[in-house]
Amino acid sequence: EAQVTQNPRYLITVTGKKLTVTCSQNMNHEYMSWYRQDPGLGLRQIYYSMNVEVTDKGDVPEGYKVSRKEKRNFPLILESPSPNQTSLYFCASSPLAGSSYEQYFGPGTRLTVT
């Protein structure tokens, strides 16, 4: 089944403890992206990647890191999480870079930072 998977689905952590949220797609997509969803703010793009080893900042990159060493994986790294990073995170992928292609979203990761 073609899909985007994220792990973990739920995570509660403490301020300052480094964490990684994994994202993997099995559709051989070139483009991948991370979003956070907050009530009243909609989805905001954190980082995106056009292909392996090519990443760029989205609208709200502060406090996050990403890497794209393999085409299928695009992990999101929070090196020192803070409570304002408590949010619902979505990973998405699309066949090619550029805006004409449908993005396929993962199921989401709900992160709570205390």
Add this chain to the structure above:
Amino acid sequence: QQQVKQSPQSLIVQKGGIPIINCAYENTAFDYFPWYQQFPGKGPALLIAIRPDVSEKKEGRFTISFNKSAKQFSLHIMDSQPGDSATYFCAASTGNQFYFGTGTSLTVIP
């Protein structure tokens, strides 16, 4: 600053009604305008999308109307059904960067 402004925040209609969700933008570099539907506990899923050289696009019961001069676009849901109850997001893109509206929670009453 919100790049895409969406209204209303919530909407309740009777079955068979035609809910309309509106979005506005300022950046004329946007060249792709998708709408996403999200059910509770799920990720958003693409519903329909339009490019600025087209004024209207229909897919089944869903229609996007696009007004380039006013920098506005809207989603119309014809013959709405209870199964359409979800949150709807408009978005705009310049290529690889996407900006989403704040979402509209739609409830269709049977």
